[in-house]
Amino acid sequence: MNQPNNKIPGLAARQSAFRLLDSVCRRKETLDQAMPGATAKLANPSDKSLAHNIAANVLRWMSGLDAMIDSATRNRLADDAKPRMALRIALVQVLILDTPQHAAISTALPLVHGGPRRLVHGVFSTVMRGIESGALTLPEYPEIPGETHDRWVHNWGEQVAAAASQAWSQHAPLDLSFKSNNVGDLAGEPLAEKHLRMPPTPPVTELPGFDEGAFWVQDLAASIPARLLGAGDGKTVLDLCAAPGGKTMQLASNGWKLVSVDNNEKRMERFSANLGRTKLDAEVVIADLMQWQPDSPADAILLDAPCSATGIYRRHPDVLHCIGASDIADRAQVQSALLDRLVNWVKPDGMIVYAVCSLEPEEGEDQIDGFLERHPNFQIDPVTADELPAAIVPTEAGCVRTLPTVLADKGHVDGFFIARLQRKS
Structure with a gap:
């Protein structure tokens, strides 16, 4: 029965x-x-x-x-x-x-x-x-869905598409960002300053130092945008689209005075919890960036723009089943509108760091080309190799593009595009 x-x-x-x-x-x-x-x-x-x-x-x-x-x-x-x-x-x-x-x-x-x-x-x-x-078996690596695979081959080549499949088959490592260079007794591989890479097996909440707020989870590539602003020395930075807070915590621990803005109340609850655990400070604003504006220009802006998120497919395999060409075009329009809106929110000689966790040029390289055409009072402030973790190098244009081939022997990194822009005086 x-x-x-x-x-x-x-x-x-x-x-x-x-x-x-x-x-x-x-x-x-x-x-x-x-x-x-x-x-x-x-x-x-x-x-x-x-x-x-x-x-x-x-x-x-x-x-x-x-x-x-x-x-x-x-x-x-x-x-x-x-x-x-x-x-x-x-x-x-x-x-x-x-x-x-x-x-x-x-x-x-x-x-x-x-x-x-x-x-x-x-x-x-x-x-x-x-x-x-033995007549049936899964392939060695999972196949990137057809439209995405064809797009990535066209944009980056067969080698990158193959590396993406390999990365998709693995559990992403556990990357931790620290408030200081002291990583305590945790064992792992430091791939950059204030960073440690560990196997994905231990629950992060059980690691020594978690309750004390010594660190937070953040992929190595995701830590680069805040690194490119350096030490704050009390200067003001706007962290826009800030939730869940990894970049705000980096900037706060590097001496920046933070105004962190995001329109997602639920994600900002997690943001506030992260700030409380790490005992770091920021002015928290829940608002739509197309409606909100700061009281005065800031020394720097970090815009982690809404995007297709195809660069974080290792941890979010659903993205590659949800995102198509029309979605990428829609996101690119939003990014352009946000960039155009905030051009006067930064002081002369101030910096804007633009970042997307996307493997799509429309949201990265093409986005910045269009921005510079529309706003000739800005220029790329070239990133240098000594500002970046080892094995990650700047592009010819002085930006940062992380692909599935980067650090493939150490567990890969998320796909990001990052540009540092300076407002001319």
């Missing part, structure tokens, strides 16, 4: 994973956007983590999983069909998360409630036999 669905151990987490994947694949929401609703019925944080982990790995390995499923069906299942999604969830658990086969299929069949359970069970069994015989 079959167990009632609500009595099947682990089913609720798989149902949440199913809802997460539906949100990404059908409604083009990000996992972060979908998590609150999709996991609302899960009381245990570990179940929420499992649901997210299943969904993220399905998104990462979707092409390989689908090839296996298609090899075992006479008539191809629709991409958005429940049986295909249930099979993806079952197979990724066995192949990537080391879930026993019986647990994977017993929690997958109820996901097609009222649908073709026999079909799902039969395809799963056929694929398992193919895997056990």
Whole structure:
């Protein structure tokens, strides 16, 4: 006799994973956007983590999983069909998360409630036999979704696209930024000043020094924009689009007087919690930058502009399933509008550091070319190699572009574009 669905151990987490994947694949929401609703019925944080982990790995390995499923069906299942999604969830658990086969299929069949359970069970069994015989296997690295892969090959070349696939298959390392050069007893590799890279396994909240606010999580590439402003010596900087606060904390620990602005109240709650834990100070403003303006020009501005976020695909595999050419064009328009708005918010001879966690030239190199054409009273202040972590070098134009090939032997870095602009006196 079959167990009632609500009595099947682990089913609720798989149902949440199913809802997460539906949100990404059908409604083009990000996992972060979908998590609150999709996991609302899960009381245990570990179940929420499992649901997210299943969904993220399905998104990462979707092409390989689908090839296996298609090899075992006479008539191809629709991409958005429940049986295909249930099979993806079952197979990724066995192949990537080391879930026993019986647990994977017993929690997958109820996901097609009222649908073709026999079909799902039969395809799963056929694929398992193919895997056990060696006839079926996942590729060595997950495939970057077609439109994105073609775009990256066109913009950066085959080598970068291949490195992106390799990076996508790995757990991103744990990068920590510190308030000082004292990293305590933590063991890791220092890739830059006030930085430590560690394996991704330890929960960050359990590391010595976390409760005392000695450090915060921040990818090495994400630490570069604030590094390019150097020591503050009490001067004023506007950190725009500041949440969740990594760059504000860097700047505050380097002696800058901060005004940190973001329009997302929820993210600013985390921002304030980070400031409280690290005991660093900033004036916090929740506002729309197209409506707000400072009382007087600042010595410097750091604009971490809203973008496609394709550069952080290692930790957010959903991005590559949600973002297309039209989305990139929309983000680029927003970036241009923000840059145009803040040109008078910085003093003569002051600096604007523009940053995006994007691998798209439209949001980076092209954006700055357009800005300089519209605003000839600004110029690029070239970044020098000695300002950057080892193995990261400036572009010919004096900007910074981190690609999937950077530090590939040490776990890669996020994809960023960064430009430092000076207002002429």
